[in-house]
Amino acid sequence: MSELVLEVRNLSLAYGATLAVKSISFEAFEDEILAIVGPNGAGKSTLLEAVAGLHMAREGSIAFKGRSLTGTSVFRRRLMGIVLVPQDENIFPGMTVRENLEMGAFRTRRGNVKQKLQYVFDLFPRLKERERQMANTLSGGERRMLAIGMGVTGEAQLYLIDEPSVGLAPRIVTKVLESLKTLQRDTARPIVVAEQNTKVLHVAQRLLGMEAGERRFFKSVGSLSQERLKELYLGLCEREREA
Amino acid sequence: MEILVRGLVNGVIMAGILGIPVMGIAVIYGMTGIINFAIGSIGVFSAYITWYFMDRNVLLAILLGLSCGFGLGYLIQVLLLTPVFERRKGDLNLFFLITNSLGLIFVGLTRVIFPRPTIRLDLPRLGSLTLLGVSLTGMRLFAVLFVVGCLLLLWLVETRTRVGKSWRATSQNLRLAKVVGINTGQAFAVASGIGCMLGSLGAILWGSLYNLTLTTGFQLTFTGYIIAVVGGIGNIIGGMVAALIMGMVISFGGYGFAGAWQSVVLYGIAMVVLVLAPKGILGSERSV
Incomplete structure (x- = not known):
């Protein structure tokens, strides 16, 4: 066990x-x-x-x-x-996608932040494209990905x-839920x-x-x-x- | 022509002096959502400390006054305002009463510790400069440069550094900031410290131009508060724009109407702006 x-x-x-x-x-x-x-x-x-x-x-x-x-x-x-990804109000609206992810990594050891960001960008390539964009300009699905990404950049137990x-389109639902599986497999948390x-x-x-x-x-x-x-x-x- | 130039230059300088406490109020409100009505009285208390040590070393006396302002702001936030905030979120009436009482406590403390009802701080003139035919003392110029420098510094810290970004995050979404592990209590305390330090600087500059009395603090606070609201409370740029407008009104008003009418015109404008645009000139979304 x-x-x-x-x-x-x-x-x-x-x-x-x-x-x-x-x-x-x-x-x-x-x-x-x-x-x-x-x-x-x-x-x-x-x-x-x-x-x-x-x-x-x-x-x-x-x-x-x-x-x-x-x-x-x-x-x-x-x-x-203990890392929580809330359902609502789960991003910092007036900050860029990258800044949001950096905030998610606020308690991650400095040396690991870059690698964590890369992991999120591999998991959600869409976020890489939107890296410099303000978070409040993202679509609903992108916001959810960002919120999960902010959780992923943290060093979670x-x-x-x-x-x-x-609130997401069916195709994106599958993608988001599959990403949880990947996350669980990769982190063993x-x-x-x-x-x-x-x-x-x-x-x-x-x-x-x-x-x-x-x-x-x-x-x-x-x-x-x-x-x-x-x-x-x-x-x-x-x-x-x-x- | 000369009157115009003189009026403009004086207006900018007045805006610089008014802008300092406005910035103090905006920094605190932007971060914590609390309007601290005590910052003027804390500022006057700090200015009295500066005045007390002026004879020994002016620069050190000023630094001492500013540190006192920062320290008091920091402690008040940690010991009083944050614990109350955690229990009674967003109760504006409560904070109005608490911070005003604090202001009165500091008026009383100033009276007890420094038994002088009126003081004047004779700051060194720092030389003088003639700009576009208008002669300026260094201190006035300093006030303007300081405001511009502060804005620039704040912008750099908030967009370039990790800690500064965490302050922006805290002001945008407090709950999420806690969830990602930002020490929001500390961010609140630093904001309160900086705000009260700006209040102290405002009082010191005020005391070098006019007299400081025990109740000057409330005058500084309320003028600063009204200007901050006219600009859009919490919006630092908006506050500076409003301070500039008010500075110009004061400056040009000196030519157009008697000094006695100044506050009537000034606060009349403030009321008209607030009726037409309740969220202020640039809106109350936080910027910078």
């Missing part, structure tokens, strides 16, 4: 009086892509942001490589190697990527990705199904038939529609 990187235990998160995440437990190991799936409002983003330190836990705990993260700031968690495909698109089934090893802040299932993709997976996945959306 590979090494345990992230361990979330009975975590509850709230916005004021509203519980957004209700007693969720899961863990992520070295060498895996774990997809958190579920409809809008399931609490996926809140959960990822809590791991990055943007929300305080109401109850429960988060441990990273055996160390409790309670009371650890966003900044400290980033220094420990754990990637948290929030809905990389939302775990990726926890929140996603609604069913294409994530092709890249993830395990699925955490969430709905209305609660855990519905936590299963290994390999152990299930594609049909059963789709059933589980679509079940989440069906229940939402009935509600």
Whole structure:
């Protein structure tokens, strides 16, 4: 069994009086892509942001490589190697593509920055073409690539990527999700990705199904038939529609 | 013709002097989103320190005053403003009250430590220069050159250096800046330090041209604030453009209408601009 990187235990998160995440437990190991799936409002983003330190836990705990993260700031968690790619407002609009990537690499050892930038440009050649362009002039797909690229230039022990495909054209969705696979293979770091698109089934090893802040299932993709997976996945959306 | 030239030159110089506290307010607001109404009083406090040590060594006294301004700005941000900001994001009323109270505290401290209600700083004249038939003392010229130099330096730091880029990043998207591992608390503190240092320089220059009293600080702050808003708050270039316009009004106003009408005309213009363009002349998007 590979090494345990992230361990979330009975975590509850709230916005004021509203519980957004209700007693969720899961863990992520070295060498895996774990997809958190579920409809809008399931609490996926809140959960990822809590791991990055943007929300305080109401109850429960988060441990990273055996160390409790309670009371650890966003900044400290980033220094420990927890890299979040947020879903929205995930670029610096008034900076060039290259400057954005440099900011993503702000805590990367100086000697490695060049190589990291090159890696991003190989992963997303489009960004190389747009290198000197202001980030707020990019298309939606390019922005998403830039946001992921900013995560990739960081020296991560754990990637948290929030809905990389939302709002993108189908062809680009495939490309973006495939890039996660490449990233995982090349870095051997775990990726926890929140996603609604069913294409994530092709890249993830395990699925955490969430709905209305609660855990519905936590299963290994390999152990299930594609049909059963789709059933589980679509079940989440069906229940939402009935509600 | 000579009046025109003299008016223009004086206007530019007035703009330089007004521009320093404006830049201070803009630097702090651009980074932190807080308008610090205490920078004038902190500036006057620092200017009193400069005044106190003037007899020994003028240059050292000025440096001491400026360091005091920077240090106070830095500490206030770290110990007070950032912790409050983390809990009560964007509560402008709260920061209005807190920074004004701070300003009053520094007025009080100045009074306690330096029991002199009015001072004048006799800065060395640094020689004088005749430009287009107008004679200028070195200090006035210095104010203009300093503003231009500051803008240039800020632009270079923010576009060429790693730290400067991280400041831009912090001002554009605070949450993401934290997420990528920028020490945003430190960026806030440095911005606050630089802003209060500029406030101090503004007060020192003011004190060399006019008298400094305990409440000059609030006059500096509010004039600076209104000019900054007219230019587009947080937009440093906009603030400088507004300072230039105001400087010209003051300069040419001296010929056209009596001095007593100056503030009526000046703030009348400010109000008209704000009614027509609430975001200021160049808009409140941060630039530089």
